[in-house]
Amino acid sequence: MVRDSFADKLFLIGNRIVMTVLLVAILYPLVYITSASISDPSLVNNGSMWLWPKGITLEGYERVFANKEIWIGYRNTIGYTLLGTAINLLLTIPCAYALSRRDVAGRNALMAVFVFTMFFSGGLIPTFLLVKSLGMHNSIWALLIPNAASMWNLIVTRTFFQSTIPRELEEAAEMDGCSHFTLMLRIILPLSLPIVAVMALFYGVSHWNQYFSAMIYLSNRSLFPLQLILREILVLNEISALTMDGDSVKAVAEQAKIADMIKYAVMIVSALPLLVAYPFLQRFFVKGVMIGSIKG
Structure with a gap:
């Protein structure tokens, strides 16, 4: 079994960090818009709702x-x-x-x-x-x-x-x-x-x-x-x-x-x-x- 060198491990760690940052950057807007579409607009506008829905309402739909x-x-x-x-x-x-x-x-x-x-x-x-x-x-x-x-x-x-x-x-x-x-x-x-x-x-x-x-x-x-x-x-x-x-x-x-x-x-x-x-x-x-x- 071939062990990864220090450079390989460093590369894998950096690669995973970059991929995680990209995943969050792409996923967060999608989750935010979905939550905002079913949340109370006043809570969205004042920043109370930043990820998960609050004051759920389907009036927009x-x-x-x-x-x-x-x-x-x-x-x-x-x-x-x-x-x-x-x-x-x-x-x-x-x-x-x-x-x-x-x-x-x-x-x-x-x-x-x-x-x-x-x-x-x-x-x-x-x-x-x-x-x-x-x-x-x-x-x-x-x-x-x-x-x-x-x-x-x-x-x-x-x-x-x-x-x-x-x-x-x-x-x-x-x-x-x-x-x-x-x-x-x-x-x-x-x-x-x-x-x-x-x-x-x-x-x-x-x-x-x-x-x-x-x-x-x-x-x-x-x-x-x-x-x-x-x-x-x-x-x-x-x-x-x-x-x-x-x-x-x-x-x-x-x-x-x-x-x-x-x-x-x-x-x-x-x-x-x-x-x-x-x-x-x-x-x-x-x-x-x-x-x-x-x-x-």
Whole structure:
């Protein structure tokens, strides 16, 4: 049995200290927001509640879920996330695999064109005019088509294929008469589940948190995603608290308390689905990122 040297022990101790500090830095805000969402706002504001909930109340959640537009936003966001992620994967995975093959003519030129788009774009106004001229304005496609593929994700996926899928395996399949489509579907994809899960998580989180594109392209409230509706709730509550009659101090204070409760409840409502889904994808996420981004 090999004993750790003093330097190894010192490194392990330092590593554990750093990891503990990072864990606290990440975990504390999550616990605090969760506790604040079910605590009395006055206790939160005066600092009495700093970790565990006090004066438990669910009024914030009741007010949030009493809004019918919240449920419409949930429905829309789930639809945008599922459909958008499917489109992203359908474009990213085959394209990355094709660019990873050395026998594809002009792949370096194509990569140069793709990388160019990472640094230069037409800008917001030309993009808006293009979306409008294509007839996608005020439709779900305005949120899905312009962001159908991410160049960064494409590079990560291509690197995964280059560093993980043996070229000899592809050649053996081709010698057995396997077509490119069959090779991709039956051999490459089953071996690429880690990077597929990583890309699904990246794209899914992006679609779930998206609100800026909806602000620009959507005017039909029945198409609003959850994040845009939650933003409106926060803004309206803050405005109503600031514009109330100054003589009614008690009413202003009560409105501010309600706004605080809604604020924390909204944070939990918007983040909970992703927090629930992430543990199931974590092992794929770690493996896919380590192989796709570090190797090669």
